[in-house]
Amino acid sequence: MMRYAFHSGDAGLLRTLLDEWKTSREDLEKLVLKLEVSDDPELADDLYNRVHGIKRGSSFMGLDFIVRLCHDMETLLVAVREKNVEADAELIDHLLISADLLSHSLIRLARKVEEHDPATELVVEFDDERSMDEIAGKTNAILNKQKQRESSAGEAPSVESPASGEPTGALSGESALETGGMDSAPDSGRFHPRPEPPQKAALTPGMQSIRVSQDKLDKMMNMISELLIAKNAFMHIAAKLNVEYDLPEMSKEVKRVGASINRISDELQNAILSMRMIEVKTVFQKMPRIVRDISQSTGKKMELRMEGEHTEIDKTIVEQISDPIVHLIRNAADHGIEPPEERKRKGKSETGKITLRAYHKNKHAYIEIEDDGKGMDARLLKQKAVDKGLISREDAENMTESQAINLIFLPGFSTAGQITEVSGRGVGMDIVKSNIEKINGSIRIDSEVDRGTKMVIQLPLTLAVSRGLPVRVLNETYIIPIDYISETVKIKPEEIHAFNGKYFAHLRGDVIGIEWLSKLFLLGERTTDHEELNTVIVSNGPEKFGLVVDKLKNEQEFVMKTLDGHLAGIPGISGSTLLGDGQVVLIVNPIELVQLAKK
Template identity: 45%
Template sequence: LHAIRDNGNDTSIGIDITDICRRLDIISNGEDVSVPVAPVEMDPVETPMDEDNVDYSKLSDKEVEEEIERLLKMRKEEDRQRKSRAPASTPATTNAASSVQEDKHEEEPKVAVASVKRAAPESSTPAKKDASSSMEQTIRVEVKRLDHLMNLIGELVLGKNRLLKIYDDVEERYEGEKFLEELNQVVSSISLVTTDLQIAVMKTRMLPIAKVFNKFPRMVRDLSRELGKQIELEISGEETELDKSIVEEIGDPLVHIIRNSCDHGIEDIATRRAKGKSETGLIQLKAYNEGNNIVIEITDDGKGLDPDLLRSKAIEKGMITEREADGMSDKEAYALIFRPSLSTAKVVTNVSGRGVGMDVVKTNIEKLNGIIDVDSELGQGTVIRLKIPLTLAIIQALLVGAQEEYYAIPLASVLETVRIPLDEIYTIEGKNVLRLRDEVLSLVRLSDIFGVKQVYEGGEHTYVVVIGLAESKLGVVVDTLVGQEEIVIKSLGDYLQGIEGIAGATIRGDGRVTLIVDVAALMNLAKGINVDIRASAETVVKTKTVPSDYVVLVVDDSAMDRNIMKKSMEPIGVKTIEASNGQEALNMIKSSEHSIDAVLIDIEMPRMDGYTLAGEIRKYSKYKNLPLIAVTSRTSKSDRLRGVESGMSEYITKPYSPEYLESVVRKNIKL
């Protein structure tokens, strides 16, 4: 720097090299000596990095040349103006490092400025390899290839789930068989390798969140200058990684939050001094992993949120009633900042105050299946916490049943599940509620949300899945809890896009398509449901009350075998109808002329065999629980396994006793 500086200006392009080197010298000295550098001194260094946010990669060669010429002219003009304003400033500044020692006790005027502090890593990182070594071990891969690979992994996960389901069914039917041990080893190995492969592919799509965080120091510095405040930005956890698709989406919400912290949160210097606070406000931006999620915290030590002011503003704009405001906790009041058009700012500025921004933040975070939470203390500061899944492709979900339909609820939004007696549910102002550990929890039945027809009684007890988004909680009443499963999120396509309350679909281990619940939309839909859960449960009438109401379809190409099966049903008292092949049986089922309660199926038949018939029936969601009972002379293990795969509920081999067939049918139709 000294050598270049002493050689003078570069006359070839007209840039004052001496002046630039002088400023770089100041920065270099600042590493060892405490040199106060005014913001104006940094402007020539930082400005080119942000100049108009031009993406030069998208410009033509001619446009690039014109842009370079424009920037050079602008720099020459800035040099000329600086020289005209302060012709004698160069010598004094060049020796700033030495003069600061002489004048360190002198009082200096306060200047609004932002500083950046990055938290030191917990452990030292190993020395970097040389450039040539790094280049040899690095390749560039198109993002679309990684996306395709992730889609294939998703299909592999679906196959793994299907295999696990089949194994469970086989294990139940052939308990104690020797082949199960070997099959278990194979299934476990495939499951382990699939999980490892899934993690490895996910890691290839991961990017450090520093890609987003790195733009905030400059932004905070500019805002502090514009607002006349002293603000320090402290960043930690920037090495935390998450999926590339999420990195691309998280930037804008963080910009809104940090701008609000600078404008609304951090007080001006005089106010902070009067409150006994440090004149420099602190904003902390932190990221860390929590299970299969990443948590981003934005903390400021500003004035905090005033819950009473938020309530009054919401009442003023007609968002809530005075009665609702009285029953609202401070935590619930903080959530009002996410309502559109709500702002407590006394003055609208270019930075914030229009009531637009935080509602967009909430919407964008929820699109990522994330949760946003706010906590604050008046006069002390505010913490905004974002919890986002590491990836949007594969998630853990809780599978639940609502009557004869099944849904997947993202596990990240499930707080707990409880089983309660129906008489513990009571009504307040037309809303179903449950007192759970001294907390009043609103209830809604999942079948009421999605209009699922109630066809059977749920008994005296029911299951409640407690879901939550930030400070909001809701109890979702379901009929069955199936269990936890890793699911692959699939789009519903353009035709079914925009269905409220549904985020997508997945294929379960048993091959059935299951809809994935959009928790945020579900909580909004629940506000419009006013159905008395207890009353509707009591009024469910079983449509079939006596054995003669039940219909059993007998399918066999042999008239003699059909007669034998029909005679076996006589002691039960059910009605029997018959078909001579699979195609005829399928047509009878689809015609809905009879409400069929069970199907006895032979395997070897013309036109359509029993395996194919079972598979076709299972394609219809309304028949996914219909008992399909195979009655066949095929006794091999491979035949049994194929029967399970096709969707058979039971597998009876000939010869059989009429009493045994009768007992199997009774069990399946619950008579």
């Protein structure tokens, strides 16, 4: 057990260093995996510099355990950079284990700093000394095992790592604080690392930045949300002055002031939202390790391509989408990609390809997971669903291929025996779909047997502020989020047909289900006494559905407040919001409404 104690003043400095190391720590695994497939010496340089930066600060703080671990990684990286060892699978595995231990230690340290009471001494303990000894021993074995490459000057000298448990290198005969974390030869002067390249200058005076806590950003976002409600009230007051009080000039003045407030609030909103946006690479960088591990455990050959890593999405969404993406990548690698022999028989390359991409389109963010594996057979999926009693044989026969593929999202669809027969895609897919819908997203699947599968996730750019369409149903007003609305149309009552207790209509060649929103919310029976029915066409991904309402209002921004207690479980309702006139209205969940209508 290694124990480190810091004064309260040192805890603040430690927090600053941890913030500086965060990016380097998060990028270690990604860079190590790149080192395995690229012989670019700059990669080893980049890794070395990041590890060295952590070692230098740790040395200053007296964290000799982290210094020792960093120095051990440096020894290997220098040897790779100087072409004295090869970055083979054994070396990469060892670097990944070392990076995991380093990351784990720094995260533990950061947690202790955050929980620290400033009035007390900060104490941090590490119980990984045995793991460090094993890493040091493995490093020594790797360096001694690798054959030395010949150079123009003759046989290169061997590179040795200190024996397990002994002081390493940035530390023999002098303390870390005395050396200040500066470089020394990894061994007795026989092998000297290339000098560290000069660091780029810090931010220029015009590019300075500061760190702001998430809590402060959330508080500012809540204030902006209240401002949005207030700005909507201006238009309502202006209309009231004009219609009810016959004061058109006063109405114009209020509208003018309202327009100014509207412009300012929009600029503030955009500024705050931009602060909350982060790149999806924070999620993407986990995936190469997952694919590599599955490749090694299954004996399959596969490669992962990543596109659009710099696509920005709201931080809250990025955090919540991580687990679903991990699950989909695992399915693509473990169950989608075939073994090399099978791929060869099908005339494919032995190496399977998985593509993970992100991009913006039409005010949404999209994440796609695509593989060139075995695909999904709609016929087998329907048969399995019938065998499980999830659907009737008649329903199965009437299903389109797209509807059949989406059967994998049904709870309880998969069984252990089905993993082999139907690609194993259904394992936990209902949970994946549920988690995506919780953040107002949707998922659809395109698949073709022996050609591959593509999962497309549609996400809002932010959860903070949304746009919606207010609709009137009898004496109630509801808001339907714009993200789910495909279009609004007017349908004549005679164009709506009934079959087996359900209603449907033809819309430009497509057959879509129809239901009255008043019926779904138990407000009244279906009405057909109008010449035309206002219908909102909503989409849950693969299919569309029509909701009949009495009146459509103007689209507007809204800030959703979640419902608590018993109200939180009402099907078809996501939350509530406040209109400009002070009226509280409910925000509907179109996905759940479609499910209600089908029942």
